[in-house]
Amino acid sequence: MGVTVLQQFPMVENRTGPQTIEFLTKRIVALGAVQVGHFLVDCETYMSVPTLGPQRTVHVLHNSEHPASVFSVLETGSKTVTLLADSLFDLLMLKMTSVYTKKQTKIESKGPRFELADFLVKLGTVTMSQNFKGVLVEVEYRPCVVPGSCWDLIREFLQGFLGSSVQATPPPYLQNRMNDIYQPTDTTHQYLEQFAAYRKTASVL
Template structure:
């Protein structure tokens, strides 16, 4: 696994998510990319019950790139703890139903086609919350390098090939904080959680 960058694709009122995915697919194919299956990243959020004291939030995520792993991120006050476990962790959360409750209505997914082009892997994700479409999330991975600071300019230049001027001027804030550290699968999970949270926030701010 190399360094991964995630970016939301700005949606216009006159285009559906399917149309955007089709548009980007054609642009990527024009560069020579070949589709290599589908991908899925999902996130379910649990909240601690009042009897547990100050509220804690647990995010459980799965990534089809690491099918044997379950990623857990616990938020408690200003502290964040992350754990990578096996599939039994999902069963553990079910057994903790007396302590945590699932926010079913805010379960999020990003899924869609996966492409390969040389050392790059590109994923075009349709983001849904409780099966309602929210936007398009683009993931680009450069596999030979594991130091974000050494590869950001290369990834950005590659993304300009199919996103044009829409490419971020700077890496996501989470990546900025880890530019000189070795990239791990959990770093991709953190980026997905940040983007999922952004979509949830935008939904909550939307007028009724």
């Protein structure tokens, strides 16, 4: 497990999701990448029933890179608690319908995985209720575990096939963790951040 950076790829008018994935695939393959299977990250959100007092929200995420694990993020006001559990956590949530109700539509990112030297690249089609929402690119630099030590290298790699859409600064979640040891839960938070942005856009529309 190295350092992962998640990046939205801007959609071009008259280019569909599959066409965008094909476009990016050609770019990354031209650099020498080899496809190694597929990936899936999904998220379901539950909210506490009003009779329990202050609103609590639980985001439950699954990542095919960690098939035996379930990631959850509990939000209560300004407090956030991250939990890493096994697959029994899904069964627990099913039994807690009197406490938590599913409030938001499931959202997921899935697509092909590529390996290129020390990099792992995932091109994700983001869908919500089977409706296409956008494209997320995940890049992991595997030899490094401290974001601040390899951000410049990851950014340069991203710019190599995503072009000017790559921001000069790290994703918001990583900005406060540049000198920390990167954990799988950090990837979870980045996906949650991106999924929230897609959901917000959908609600505005």
